[in-house]
Amino acid sequence: MRSQHPARVAAAGMALTLLLNGCGADPAPPPIPEVAGGTPPPPPSVFYVDPANPADTEADRRAARGETAEAEALRGIGSRPSAKWLTGGPARDEVDTFLGQAAIAGQIPVLVVHNVPQRDCGRRGGGGAGSGAEYQSWIRDVAAGIAGRPVTVVLEPGALPDAVAGCVRDSDGRLALLRDAVAVLASTGTARIYLDAGHPGWIKDVEALAAGLRRAGVAEADGFALNVANFVRTEDNVAYGHRISDALGGATTFVVDTSRNGNGPYPGNRVKGAPSWCNPPGRALGEEPTADTGLPRVDALLWVKYPGESDGDCRPGEPASGTFWPKYAISLARP
8 A cells, every 4th residue: 555644635735725826925715705695605625626517507597597595505516526537538638627627726636537348337337448458548548637736536436346246257357457557547646546445235245355456456556435426324434444444454544435425325225116326315415525534544535426417317207327417416415
């Protein structure tokens, strides 16, 4: 495991801010404006808040129609930092632009790399690189776009648990691709890399999961990620993460996706004729994204899955995976 310190993310954000402000004395922070009839915006985050986000765009539409309560709920999502997902296609310029915007804001961007071949094994959807060679070329484009700037990377949601579960055709090849991706991203010198390790309801055998993490290069990464795009409560993820960390020697740290886990998972395997992991009703936003978690071995709480983006068209009328769905977003913000 690479050298770690809980304050590294915050320190990197401060360094960016100082670089942009010049070498003089720190300026006084601007006052937080009061918002008539609503709640004040959150304090500035160490993680990047992309102003061009779908929740804020929809909030503007709702406000123009006089739907103030819905607009406020959506702004509660749009004002929080969330991750940008990379799912294939030309990556260098996309990454370069996103990291450049984050640098101007003085914040740390979060990327999700999700393009490994056969990436959606066992779930709805498809895609991923057409071959291992194609993926290796693509991940090098991602690294080139990083270009020595700070970034937190969640590496390949579902890829490792699928390999451990034997879902993919070539588990050894999958783990080799993940190990190569870790090495390539680590070569930037500035990326903090977290290998996805699923969630407590997926792989029960933490020794097998830890063995997979070792083979996938977790020692060269900064840790692992839990609960990406899922709903398991934070305390359950932390307990599970400690078990995995213990199986790795006790020093490995991790991050948790809290974007939609405020009410925990849906109580049942299916709801309205579809799997309960797909757009379940009655869920809620989780804890705010932060690098100051106060939790042992937890580097950050992140909003990795964008709240309101569909998990898939699992039931009639539901949008395709990754499509922002205002109705669902509002239901998460106002459970």
